[in-house]
Amino acid sequence: MADRIISSRTHDAHMTVRDHIADGWVxxxxxxxxxxxxxxxxxxxxxxxxxxxxxxxxxxxLARAELNNLK
Structure with a gap:
């Protein structure tokens, strides 16, 4: 699965979700x-x-909250 990126003026948030065989999604x-x-x-x-x-x-x-904290 591809990463998704959310950007602010100063930072990027890279998000990844992957299947973890028996345990669910990470x-x-x-x-x-x-x-x-x-x-x-x-x-x-x-x-x-x-x-x-x-x-x-x-x-x-979480990504949006972290980016907002960095403004």
């Missing part, structure tokens, strides 16, 4: 300075969810 959010490559050190969320839709919604909610 969502990850990484906040980096604008146009910087994705970095594993800045992951804010790495949690299991029961459905893909819930995982994407949670990742997007």
């Amino acid at each position: 969502a990850s959010v990484c906040i980096v300075p604008k146009d910087a490559p994705k970095s594993k050190e800045l992951i804010k969320l790495d949690t299991f969810f029961e459905s893909e839709d819930v995982a994407w919604k949670s990742a997007e909610t």
Whole structure:
């Protein structure tokens, strides 16, 4: 599955949701300075969810909140 990116004026939030065979879906959010490559050190969320839709919604909610805090 492809990453999704939400951008603010100064930062990008990279969101990833992937299927974790028996455990459900794993969502990850990484906040980096604008146009910087994705970095594993800045992951804010790495949690299991029961459905893909819930995982994407949670990742997007966290990403938007983190970007708003950086303004």
